[in-house]
Amino acid sequence: MKLKLSDRITKPDFQGEFTASILAAAASPDIISFAGGLPNPVSFPIPEMEAATKKVLEENGVTALQYSSTAGWPALRKWIAKRYETMGVYDVSPDDIIVTNGSQQALAMIGAAMINPGDEVIVEDPTYLVALQSFHVFDPVVLPVTMNPDGIDCDELAETIRNHPDAKFAYLIPNFQNPTGLSYSQEVHDKVVEIFQNSNVLLLEDNPYRELRFAGTATDSFGKELGEQCCMLGTFSKIVTPGMRIGWVCVRNKELRAKLLAYKATADLHTNIFSQMVLAQYLADNDVDEHIEKTKVLYKAKSDFMVECLKKYLPEGCQLTPTEGGMFLWVTLPNGISAVELYRKALERGVAICPGDPFYEVKRNVSSFRVNYSNSTDEAIEKGIKILGEACAELLNA
Ligand SMILES: Cc1ncc(COP(=O)(O)O)c(C=O)c1O
Structure with a gap:
């Protein structure tokens, strides 16, 4: 049978498949994923x-x-x-x-x-x-x-x-x-x-x-x-x-x-x-405010730790956008290096990040990427960011 899909679902700017691939990476047990936006299950009541x-x-x-x-x-x-x-x-x-x-x-x-x-x-x-x-x-x-x-x-x-x-x-x-x-x-x-x-x-x-x-x-x-x-x-x-x-x-x-x-x-x-x-x-x-308070304490600790690891393992010249809450950090690579390149290199080594491109309407090959800190153990954060740093250094030295 020849599928007769709608124009809207086959347009090149419909990036649903990219989102699906990020979610798939996030779900794979073999990947350390900072790509999704998953809450920490410890916070589920x-x-x-x-x-x-x-x-x-x-x-x-x-x-x-x-x-x-x-x-x-x-x-x-x-x-x-x-x-x-x-x-x-x-x-x-x-x-x-x-x-x-x-x-x-x-x-x-x-x-x-x-x-x-x-x-x-x-x-x-x-x-x-x-x-x-x-x-x-x-x-x-x-x-x-x-x-x-x-x-x-x-x-x-x-x-x-x-x-x-x-x-x-x-x-x-x-x-x-x-x-x-x-x-x-x-x-x-x-x-x-x-x-x-x-x-x-x-x-x-x-x-x-x-x-x-x-x-x-x-x-x-x-x-x-x-x-x-x-x-x-x-x-x-x-x-x-x-x-x-x-x-x-x-x-x-x-x-x-x-x-x-x-x-x-x-x-x-x-x-x-x-x-x-x-x-x-x-x-x-239940007191949901008390519940949210506990979640915030957990996320602050995770955010602080990920910032510490990024500063320690990413090569010089990478810029980090500070945050006061939420779930994400936004990192920009030096020398106009495309974060899609880093996404591919890091994924080969078992680490998923979310490159910046799909968040922009027009811009492509941007140097920024998003990392999620809420849903990883400290061990995974340290291991994953170290690997990311190595992939990054390889790109910078290429
Ligand atoms: C900015 C923003 N809006 C909306 C959503 C959708 O959230 P949900 O459908 O789970 O309420 C998300 C999920 O990550 C988000 O980041």
Whole structure:
């Protein structure tokens, strides 16, 4: 049979296969992988989930095993709406929350609801590669805006919006950005607010790592100042578990909310209700802040140790982007050496990193790469970074 695939899935800029290969490398027992973005399993609350599951099945088993509503489990939406108070946003209603199959599904839903072929969307450069891929499914023109150490380049952002006032949305990750680990300073945050207040562009704020801050202070969510002009995406993947696939989108514009709900209903009817109810029960019966605190202590130690190893084993001239939280470090090789070369060399030696290319809309053969520190033992970090250093030195001396 000759397969008759769609144009969208066969386009060269659809890099889904690359993501799949990174996930495969991350799952292989023979590889030391710093390539994925996996939370440390030590942080998974297994006994607490077991207790919550038992309680849900005993007290509400029929509802948990039945079809449910598209927007999501009311108790969970209530919890999420209240959580926005910790981000400075006090006027979120549970009705504004749609529970999604990870925040990844929210990205796909927004792409489907907003992008016609040829529409413009603005992203940070670099940005989260799977967001880029989800948007590309709908054939947009992607307008990348440089990321500086203190956040998006505001002059470039203002100019981009001035030149492209009809851009559908700007996708921003203000805390511990994937891939760079960078966060927006208060000054950049305030400028971004001003730029959007003078525009007709929706701000799509993706904040999966905000709660994983182990130093410095966080800025509030853009939704505080921008109200319904800002859609806020969130997830339990990095603070409780990614396996339950529970994320959300907080959308205060009623028309957009109705369209997203209609689209989600056609995509999957609703997010796994059993998972939603178990998670809501877990949140009701446990102190999640205490849990997050423990995770942060663990990640800070891992981050410190990986920084120490990178400084020790990488050849001189490699630059490291410091971070105050999240899961990633971003390293840049000297002399314009392509990180894809390093990715290949390191993989031959059993170490996986994530080269920078797929995080950029246009640039190729970039010298930067991302390493994840949350999910490796200290032994693996030391061994893997030493091997990476050797591969790097070989490239530099070639
Ligand atoms: C910036 C960003 N957004 C969204 C996601 C998707 O997360 P999930 O679908 O698990 O909520 C990730 C996952 O790594 C991410 O890094």
